[in-house]
Amino acid sequence: MNITYKGTAIGLSPDVYEPSEDSFLLAEAALSEIKNSETILEIGCGSGIIAAIINSNTKARVIGIDINPHAARCAKKNGVEVIRGDLLNCIKGKFDIILFNPPYLPTSEEEKNEGWINAALDGGHDGRRIIFRFLEQAGNNLSDNGLILMVVSSLTGIGVVKSKMESLGYYVEDKKQERFMFEQLKVIAAAKNDYPMNPRC
């Protein structure tokens, strides 16, 4: 199966998260923030759709990470530089932009699915388990003027996620949002200082 978005054709694969509204919203947010040849890390890149859109529309260098072996192979086939890994555990460098469309659905033990797709959806009982683990690591891999762009759903508690970012010392701003039948999706930006938020000031 294939889909095309922003002039970028992407091959999909079973056992890999199928790009959805949240993927496209994060891709749009990333394209609005990329100015030139930034270095970008995308956590949980799945099929590689966002990284592939960045590759075909900008001069930035983007590297994807996914824990799912099928996703890593799918992203690679889509021309994305990819690493199989767990969040930022194997990363020591610093990046200008870190992208993350996290597993954010509140998921009880009974709701867990077998198979790799679960890793793309399951955010633990409150939807924030992976997000919080990511945020606690991310500062080490974000350059001083860098920006984290992350999708959050109203199902996950957008306010709680923003408070967590602020408690870790980040400046936080809403970038894009869209309302759907059952949820609101937002792309939130977090930065170590206010420069990326107001680059022309």
Place this chain on the structure above:
Amino acid sequence: MKRDLMEILCCPMCKGDLVLEVTEENEKEIVKGTLFCGKCNEYYPIDDGIPNMLPPELRE
């Protein structure tokens, strides 16, 4: 993986530096090889150009 990815990769367990051993490389990238952490005495495989940076118990 491209060779310069070594600049951003570390051992997922101790965050230490890795030693690259290449078994197959083409004009674009390293296709097959290993990344070795001396501190943890652990190898991370590179297959089909993808480094697998998961600890052994999570690798499959």
